[in-house]
Amino acid sequence: xxxxxxxxxxxxxxxxxxxxxxxxxxxxxxxxxxxxxxxxxxxxxxxxxxxxxxxxxxxxxxxxxxxxxxxxxxxxxxxxxxxxxxxxxxxxxxxxxxxxxxxxxxxxxxxxxxxxxxxxxxxxxxxxxxxxxxxxxxxxxxxxxxxxxxxxxxxxxxxxxxxxxxxxxxxxxxxxxxxxxxxxxxxxxxxxxxxxxxxxxxxxxxxxxxxxxxx
Amino acid sequence: xxxxxxxxxxxxxxxxxxxxxxxxxxxxxxxxxxxxxxxxxxxxxxxxxxxxxxxxxxxxxxxxxxxxxxxxxxxxxxxxxxxxxxxxxxxxxxxxxxxxxxxxxxxxxxxxxxxxxxxxxxxxxxxxxxxxxxxxxxxxxxxxxxxxxxxxxxxxxxxxxxxxxxxxxxxxxxxxxxxxxxxxxxxxxxxxxxxxxxxxxxxxxxxxxxxxxxxxxxxxxxxxxxxxxxxxx
Numbered sequence: 090x091x092x093x094x095x096x097x098x099x100x101x102x103x104x105x106x107x108x109x110x111x112x113x114x115x116x117x118x119x120x121x122x123x124x125x126x127x128x129x130x131x132x133x134x135x136x137x138x139x140x141x142x143x144x145x146x147x148x149x150x151x152x153x154x155x156x157x158x159x160x161x162x163x164x165x166x167x168x169x170x171x172x173x174x175x176x177x178x179x180x181x182x183x184x185x186x187x188x189x190x191x192x193x194x195x196x197x198x199x200x201x202x203x204x205x206x207x208x209x210x211x212x213x214x215x216x217x218x219x220x221x222x223x224x225x226x227x228x229x230x231x232x233x234x235x236x237x238x239x240x241x242x243x244x245x246x247x248x249x250x251x252x253x254x255x256x257x258x259x260x261x262x263x264x265x266x267x268x269x270x271x272x273x274x275x276x277x278x279x280x281x282x283x284x285x286x287x288x289x290x291x292x293x294x295x296x297x298x299x300x301x302x303x304x
Numbered sequence: 305x306x307x308x309x310x311x312x313x314x315x316x317x318x319x320x321x322x323x324x325x326x327x328x329x330x331x332x333x334x335x336x337x338x339x340x341x342x343x344x345x346x347x348x349x350x351x352x353x354x355x356x357x358x359x360x361x362x363x364x365x366x367x368x369x370x371x372x373x374x375x376x377x378x379x380x381x382x383x384x385x386x387x388x389x390x391x392x393x394x395x396x397x398x399x400x401x402x403x404x405x406x407x408x409x410x411x412x413x414x415x416x417x418x419x420x421x422x423x424x425x426x427x428x429x430x431x432x433x434x435x436x437x438x439x440x441x442x443x444x445x446x447x448x449x450x451x452x453x454x455x456x457x458x459x460x461x462x463x464x465x466x467x468x469x470x471x472x473x474x475x476x477x478x479x480x481x482x483x484x485x486x487x488x489x490x491x492x493x494x495x496x497x498x499x500x501x502x503x504x505x506x507x508x509x510x511x512x513x514x515x516x517x518x519x520x521x522x523x524x525x526x527x528x529x530x531x532x533x534x535x536x537x
Contacts, residue, residue: 140334156530157334157335157478157528159332162532163532178414180408182412216391217404219406221407224408224428255432
């Protein structure tokens with residue numbers, strides 16, 4: 090199982106490749122924020138942040154931080170020309186109302202049919218926290234997940250049925266991983282692409298689920 | 305004459321009762337009305353239900369209110385943060401009740417209270433444990449969960465500027481929950497950094513019309529501090 094895995098930056102670049110000019114996109118906390126660094130120059134993508142920003146820009150220069158201007162991870166950001174501020178009910182109306190084109194989230198598990206588990210490991214002593222995950226998962230026109238395909242214990246995070254608490258049902262359209270890109274459909278997983286030398290059959294063995302060929 | 309300008313935090317907060325539901329604006333540290341929370345600690349009301357997106361950062365503000373033992377229950381979306389140690393300790397010790405609400409449901413339930421909506425069907429959380437036991441309905445092939453409004457006895461919010469009618473404008477992403485919380489409480493108290501003459505705020509730019517605001521208090525600006533995330537060493 091020694092394949093040339095996509096690095097975190099290569100994975101972010103792979104996701105960015107599928108984002109189109111003019112898209113309104115929400116990048117979840119953590120790995121998905123890297124996608125912003127790989128959007129092609131000259132393309133206009135409007136980044137949404139759930140705490141009330143459209144047109145979010147990069148991090149400010151050191152010393153220029155303004156903690157009234159933060160992202161969903163509460164880190165300082167900037168606003169691009171054309172950007173706007175709005176209150177929380179409007180921000181989440183943008184999600185639930187189907188106004189966001191793409192939302193990219195991290196995940197603990199995704200099922201073959203697109204169920205998402207990304208807010209809780211279900212550990213009994215953990216302090217629960219959900220934030221905007223459930224609203225984002227079901228709200229955007231397309232929800233994409235970005236994650237390593239395997240856990241540290243080499244178990245597939247793509248599963249037949251999520252064992253972790255669910256964030257949303259049948260909401261994930263695509264899963265971008267370090268080894269391959271998949272579509273989640275009502276019929277199950279479909280291959281979009283894989284790293285060099287990794288066949289669909291080998292992926293099926295790794296994931297333990299049927300994967301239909303790329304179309 | 306209408307004059308909603310309160311001379312002090314103390315006067316603005318007078319009369320908040322034990323057992324009150326207090327909506328507190330803010331997302332992380334942005335928009336947290338720290339001076340009003342400090343005033344509430346001094347005012348002494350206890351057995352409170354607090355509604356905020358988070359559950360306090362560091363040791364000041366909402367964390368200090370929790371530490372003072374005044375809060376019975378917190379309704380929030382994201383209590384667990386890098387600096388939520390006060391909440392974490394009280395929650396683990398069983399001294400604080402938590403109602404965890406997805407962030408958009410929190411905003412919409414507050415908005416619904418302010419807009420006179422009895423309840424609404426919302427797709428967020430359908431099929432998850434956070435919707436457990438609640439009524440659901442299929443509408444045009446999509447599944448929804450019945451959500452009830454969150455009313456406040458008091459809302460404490462932070463704005464940028466206001467006038468004596470209570471009209472408010474906000475600053476950047478510190479707006480967050482302020483406008484919907486202002487609508488949803490019996491009594492809304494806002495801090496502003498600047499009190500301006502009537503007519504000085506461009507009516508096209510007013511975000512919260514004064515009808516939703518009962519008192520405003522002028523507070524000198526203190527730069528909002530970082531909070532809610534782990535700072536790189």
